[in-house]
Amino acid sequence: MTSTLDPRRKRSTVVRPGDRIFSGLSTSAGILILLVLAGVAAFLTIEGIPGITASPDEVKSGQSFLPYVWPLVYGTLLAATIALIISVPVAIGVALFISHYSPRKLGQVLGYLIDLLAAVPSVVYGLWGIGFLAPNMAPIYRWLEGNLGFIPFFAGPASATGRTIMTASVVLAVMILPIMTAICREIFLQTPRLHEEAALALGATRWEMARMAIFPYARSGIVSAAMLGLGRALGETLAVAMVLSVSAGTVTANLISSTNPSTIAANIALSFGEASGKTVNVLIASGLVLFVITFLVNFAARAIVDRRKDFSGAN
Amino acid sequence: MAKSIDVSDLNIYYGDFLAVEDVTIPIAAKSVTAFIGPSGCGKSTFLRSLNRMHEVIRGARVEGKVLIDGQDLYGSDMDPVNVRRMIGMVFQRPNPFPTMSIYDNVLAGQKLNSKRMKKSESDDIVERSLRSAGLWAEVKDRLDRPGSGLSGGQQQRLCIARAISVEPEVLLMDEPCSALDPISTSVIEDLIHELKTQYTIVIVTHNMQQAARVSDETAFFNLSGVGKPGRLIEVGRTQSIFSNPQDPATEAYIQGRFG
Numbered sequence: 001m002t003s004t005l006d007p008r009r010k011r012s013t014v015v016r017p018g019d020r021i022f023s024g025l026s027t028s029a030g031i032l033i034l035l036v037l038a039g040v041a042a043f044l045t046i047e048g049i050p051g052i053t054a055s056p057d058e059v060k061s062g063q064s065f066l067p068y069v070w071p072l073v074y075g076t077l078l079a080a081t082i083a084l085i086i087s088v089p090v091a092i093g094v095a096l097f098i099s100h101y102s103p104r105k106l107g108q109v110l111g112y113l114i115d116l117l118a119a120v121p122s123v124v125y126g127l128w129g130i131g132f133l134a135p136n137m138a139p140i141y142r143w144l145e146g147n148l149g150f151i152p153f154f155a156g157p158a159s160a161t162g163r164t165i166m167t168a169s170v171v172l173a174v175m176i177l178p179i180m181t182a183i184c185r186e187i188f189l190q191t192p193r194l195h196e197e198a199a200l201a202l203g204a205t206r207w208e209m210a211r212m213a214i215f216p217y218a219r220s221g222i223v224s225a226a227m228l229g230l231g232r233a234l235g236e237t238l239a240v241a242m243v244l245s246v247s248a249g250t251v252t253a254n255l256i257s258s259t260n261p262s263t264i265a266a267n268i269a270l271s272f273g274e275a276s277g278k279t280v281n282v283l284i285a286s287g288l289v290l291f292v293i294t295f296l297v298n299f300a301a302r303a304i305v306d307r308r309k310d311f312s313g314a315n
Numbered sequence: 316m317a318k319s320i321d322v323s324d325l326n327i328y329y330g331d332f333l334a335v336e337d338v339t340i341p342i343a344a345k346s347v348t349a350f351i352g353p354s355g356c357g358k359s360t361f362l363r364s365l366n367r368m369h370e371v372i373r374g375a376r377v378e379g380k381v382l383i384d385g386q387d388l389y390g391s392d393m394d395p396v397n398v399r400r401m402i403g404m405v406f407q408r409p410n411p412f413p414t415m416s417i418y419d420n421v422l423a424g425q426k427l428n429s430k431r432m433k434k435s436e437s438d439d440i441v442e443r444s445l446r447s448a449g450l451w452a453e454v455k456d457r458l459d460r461p462g463s464g465l466s467g468g469q470q471q472r473l474c475i476a477r478a479i480s481v482e483p484e485v486l487l488m489d490e491p492c493s494a495l496d497p498i499s500t501s502v503i504e505d506l507i508h509e510l511k512t513q514y515t516i517v518i519v520t521h522n523m524q525q526a527a528r529v530s531d532e533t534a535f536f537n538l539s540g541v542g543k544p545g546r547l548i549e550v551g552r553t554q555s556i557f558s559n560p561q562d563p564a565t566e567a568y569i570q571g572r573f574g
Contacts (some may be wrong), residue, residue: 194410201368202424202477203400212423216414 468499
């Protein structure tokens with residue numbers, strides 16, 4: 001009996017083969033993810049560096065890397081930001097309606113329809129953007145130019161085709177809506193009944209209850225949802241490439257004209273086919289920039305979520 | 316402040332299911348009334364019908380009358396939101412808002428009334444409410460910390476402070492001590508004694524000793540079987556209910572023979 005009390009001797013635990021296999025599997029799955037990520041990063045860096053250092057006369061655009069990539073970065077961030085501004089309030093509203101306002105049956109049907117939106121391929125969104133949205137937005141842009149032209153965003157001249165960065169952003173907003181709505185809905189449904197009742201018992205209306213109990217509880221979830229949406233909007237290629245009418249090198253606050261900055265992803269897709277030599281490296285380097293931006297966005301989201309950890313409701 | 320409640324012939328339904336049948340009970344102002352009875356006898360449901368919180372569940376409705384100082388709680392001109400602002404409630408499990416500081420938790424009800432308040436004014440309300448709830452000394456140095464960092468008993472007193480910060484007419488307590496240890500329980504019971512000088516208090520409890528300790532009046536609820544509606548069996552001065560119950564079921568329950 002004394003030997004079991006000896007602190008130097010490790011107490012042996014039973015090792016079951018099932019435990020070992022499972023822990024081995026899950027560890028290797030985790031390592032695999034890291035390897036893939038490292039592989040992608042290494043590829044982008046190694047192939048991208050010649051593009052970054054390439055002299056202007058070696059590449060098709062005739063520009064050195066920074067002046068070349070800056071308008072693309074600007075276009076990417078602008079389109080994604082506008083999409084997010086449009087999409088977040090709608091997603092929260094729809095999710096709140098499904099989770100707390102609608103009759104249960106209607107909520108289920110609506111939730112199902114929203115999920116279906118996520119299954120639509122992006123080329124279809126692109127077609128919809130060109131064929132329907134753009135022509136229908138054109139008159140709105142003319143009106144904006146006429147009446148709100150003093151705001152730099154709507155300075156004009158309004159695009160006749162409607163294929164503006166604004167239209168592209170609306171398409172993106174629709175594309176990122178399903179994932180954000182789905183996440184918000186799940187989080188809203190998880191709000192503890194206890195907190196909802198606490199608010200109601202104080203005499204809160206349903207909207208006040210949402211503001212008092214649901215939104216604070218769901219805050220980190222909403223941020224995560226927005227970041228997932230933003231990630232998709234930043235990387236979305238085909239729909240933007242189809243919808244947007246691009247003028248290379250544009251940096252403008254004007255959202256409704258026919259001279260628009262392209263986005264990194266769309267630019268890669270459109271230029272890659274006819275690229276050769278150092279131009280390919282430049283495109284890969286722009287991909288590296290997109291990769292870094294996405295990373296930073298995720299870190300920022302994590303920081304926002306962590307900032308008020310004490311108040312998160314998880315303790 | 317502190318109004319009386321008059322309930323007559325109240326039936327409470329969830330959909331088609333009759334949960335509580337035919338309750339008639341007068342509740343005096345500035346008194347403590349305890350509801351006791353076995354699980355599922357409808358005492359919590361009845362309590363929640365006193366501030367229309369049972370309506371949170373879909374399909375819930377009532378027949379009969381609940382008068383607060385003569386004012387019909389279920390009158391067509393009564394908004395449940397206003398009813399709940401007038402009649403505060405403390406729940407079984409402490410439920411301070413986890414995302415708010417202690418300070419903001421106390422003021423949560425005031426914010427709903429959307430009165431613009433000066434800082435000094437809200438400071439006063441927070442201090443007064445926390446003092447009444449017997450929590451001031453323990454938290455006055457950390458009002459900006461989250462309410463969820465307090466102990467269970469402190470959280471429950473915070474909830475009481477939150478409920479009384481809006482100076483309700485009536486305070487309903489749904490088993491406020493069932494999740495607490497004996498010491499926290501006795502603190503809350505002392506608090507109930509102090510609060511009844513200002514508020515009409517109705518408390519549901521599973522603990523008969525607690526009912527005997529804190530209440531002036533006791534009402535015994537029972538149900539005749541599973542799926543049958545709960546009924547009010549008898550109500551009277553706490554002393555006489557415990558020493559000389561009229562109904563054999565009451566006697567059996569308080570002697571611990573069932574429940």
